Amino acid sequence: MWWLPSGIEGTPYFLTGDDGLFRLAELPVTANETDPGASVIVSHPDYPTTTVSKLKVPGTAKIVLPEGCPVSGVVQDVTGKPVSGAIISVVPESNRDSRNTEYCMTDADGKFKICVEHGTYSFVLSHDAYVSEALTGIECRKGNPLQLKTMTAEEGGWLTGQIIDTKTSKPLVRSEDGQSRIAIGVFGKANPTSNEPMAEVDDEGRFRIRVMPGENFPFTINQRTSRMSWDTQRQPPVIVKSGEEAFIQIDFVRPESTPDMLARANKIIDSLPKDAEARAEAIIAELRNFNKAARTIISKNT
Numbered sequence: 001m002w003w004l005p006s007g008i009e010g011t012p013y014f015l016t017g018d019d020g021l022f023r024l025a026e027l028p029v030t031a032n033e034t035d036p037g038a039s040v041i042v043s044h045p046d047y048p049t050t051t052v053s054k055l056k057v058p059g060t061a062k063i064v065l066p067e068g069c070p071v072s073g074v075v076q077d078v079t080g081k082p083v084s085g086a087i088i089s090v091v092p093e094s095n096r097d098s099r100n101t102e103y104c105m106t107d108a109d110g111k112f113k114i115c116v117e118h119g120t121y122s123f124v125l126s127h128d129a130y131v132s133e134a135l136t137g138i139e140c141r142k143g144n145p146l147q148l149k150t151m152t153a154e155e156g157g158w159l160t161g162q163i164i165d166t167k168t169s170k171p172l173v174r175s176e177d178g179q180s181r182i183a184i185g186v187f188g189k190a191n192p193t194s195n196e197p198m199a200e201v202d203d204e205g206r207f208r209i210r211v212m213p214g215e216n217f218p219f220t221i222n223q224r225t226s227r228m229s230w231d232t233q234r235q236p237p238v239i240v241k242s243g244e245e246a247f248i249q250i251d252f253v254r255p256e257s258t259p260d261m262l263a264r265a266n267k268i269i270d271s272l273p274k275d276a277e278a279r280a281e282a283i284i285a286e287l288r289n290f291n292k293a294a295r296t297i298i299s300k301n302t
Contacts (some may be wrong), residue, residue, distance in 0.1 A: 002087045029057050041266060046070065048117045059301065068115040069140035073148035075110045075125060075132065082110025083153045089192045090116055090123040093137070101196065122193045123151070131156035131210050134188045156212050157240040159186060161248040163205040163225060171205030172252045175222035182223045187233060188216035195229050197221050213242040218250065226251040 016022045024038070031196055039053040040063065048068035055061050071090075075083040083106060088101040104114040120139050125132040130153035130297055163172040163182055182205070183197035189212035190197070199207045209218075215237035219227045227235065227250045240246045266288060273279045 002031055003220055004219075010171055019122040045113050045115060046105075047115050056134065066117070068117055069142055070113070070145045071140060071148060072113050072146070073135075073151060075112070075151045075153055077130065077153050082106075082108070083130060084108045084126065086110075086112075086130065086153065088112050088114070088123050089126065089194060089196065090114060091122045091124060093120045093193060100204045101194065113193065116140050123148065124191050124194055125151055125153065127153060130154060131190045131212050134192055136192055152210075155243065156190070156210050157242050158208055158245040159216050159218060159238055159240055159248070160206065160208045160245050161218060161290055162207075163201055163220065163223070163250050163252055165252045165254060168253045171201075172191050172213060172223070173201055173203060173205050176224060177222070181224065183221040184218055185221050185229060186211055186218045187214050187229075188212055189214055195221065208245075211240050213240055216240055216246075218248060218251060223252065226253065236237045 012026060014022050028038075030166065031050040037053070038055045038057050039051060040055060040061070042050045042052070042063055042065060044065065047065040050065055052061065052063050073088070075086050077083055077086075086106040087107070088104050090104070092100050102114060104112045104117060106112045118141055120137060123135040123138060125134070132151045132153045135148055135151065138146070138148065161184070164170070165172045173181055181200040184199045184201065184207045185191075185195055186198055186209055186261070188194075199209045201207050216239075217227075217232040217235070217237055219225075219229045221229070227248075238246050238248045272282050
């Protein structure tokens, strides 16, 4: 069994025939030597996903798929019943950018199959009704088939929360660019490494995510808040118990506007002594306070 991803909206995709041939029609013609041409992404359960770029159109291309590491696994619930329809995200631990993540889906028997390049990966389960502890540090070697240990899916608990604008005390819904809703990710046993979104906030800035019991660290992805992917694990975790909910408020601190910064600077200037020597000492003291604050911010983010 293998899962055919829907691909990028508006991008055509085709299946090869028994002879391995495919034909892509109605593509833009390559204009000149500087034209990047067409790109083809080839997905097959027995080979790593392969991207071939700079194909001239019209033209003929021979694509040789590289040898990879075939990985098989199975997902069952706590009673041993197979879990179908679960999406397995295969995340390279050397590069956790979501664009490098591969996906497959479990069949009616709870089984999944994928082929990946040589490397170390985490296998993360996504399902509407279940959650599972991720498999991490899985080393995949080219040409060596790998059977993963069974992933046990359970109901888990719920991490709920709300994004609040601290200046207005009102919920915040929109992302930093204003084009989408705020997306939420969570680091925890179910997802220890991936920065992929797990939910979006509703009209009240609220979110609800199924997670594994234990310590969980939520963060926002497309809006700067008090919980970001690079600092959430330095803050207290949200403890979630099986079958229960745990709530967290994530604060949005509105950036200081230019007029406000100028007003604050002028206030400091007005407060300085008139005497030249005392004024110089006060300015040096302000600079020392600024440097101390800057070092504190750097230490918190390293």
